[in-house]
Amino acid sequence: MRDKMLKHDQLYIKQQNKQWVYELIKTKEPLTKPDLVKHTKMSPTSINRIVNDLNSENLIYEKDNDTKSVGRNAVFLQINRDARCSIGLEFDMNVIRMGVINLKGELTYMKEVPFSVRENPDLAIDKSVSMMNEIILEQGIERAKILGVGVGLPGYIDDKKGKVIHSDQLIWKDMNIAQLIFDKTDFQTVVDNELKMQAVSEKHTWKENEAETMVLVGIGSGIGAAVLINGEIYRGSSNTAGEIGHSIVNPNGNVCKCGKVGCLASYISERSLIQQAAIAMQAESMADLAHYYEQGQPLVKSILEQAVMYLAIAIGNIFTTYDPKLVVLSGQFFEYFPRLKTELEIRLNQYSQHDDTKRIKYSTLQNKGVVLGAGIVAGERFLELG
Structure with a gap:
């Protein structure tokens, strides 16, 4: 029994070391074998064995240093980025997005x-599978090279089971998305809230030391957040950490669709903004609100400035609670109303103890963030380094 446990422990350590070396090459390439010895403190023999294994699996390749120098040229190790890939998938209210992500x-x-x-979950799954097959054919991807699928969508998600518990925006409930996609494609699938998926891609976008402790705030059809602590997603006890849309910002305020009074979402989600404006004017979209705002329409200006005030309160609370190095704002709100960025800074200075505006950044990923993050998560989850 003890021998079996010892062998198991030794195998686990070997796998962990191999993973470590692979991640080092991926994040710091090009590296030489002596570089890896220096970074890991492993013996040259161990590094040689691991590098040979990764080479035989076609995950890395060796490249001679082209610089002419006396003596033997260094051999650099780099990731064979197209040896495998993953699929990133996003379900939004009126669109399905899908992409291919390399190693x-x-x-x-x-x-x-x-x-x-x-309200069309089954049709949406079928459509996504059809899109996947089209992309595989169009891009000439061998199915054997696909590590798996990552899915991001709004709502409460059981990430361990790949199940949507409930999505207000999509009106989906109790659906095992991971199993449904696996049954139709044979691809292993991981599912999570869309902002948690995007937070992974944001982590890869900003400087490593900035993104280690970061909060992503998404403002769109709803509002929510994803929290990164020490580079890892903070989930809370039931994977609902970051659901700031239903935090109370005005206990005497608007009635939210959840039944509570004064939720942040009742002031700044796209639906609530349009509903507030539609009482007095023809407003059916955010584009309509942007038009009225640019014309200086007083009611729309008041509604939007109120929304920014409550957003500033929420962000101030995020800084106080988590003290992140970055708060990254994403979504269409500030794309429609870029001039409100200044209003946010003014309000944030009122509600924060420090000059937190320096820690506010705006996402540059546009509509790619969820797809990219979902693909990265799937690639990392399903790449097996034996």
């Missing part, structure tokens, strides 16, 4: 198709 965590192809995802 380096780069989005090499992306496609989006207008589709009424809301």
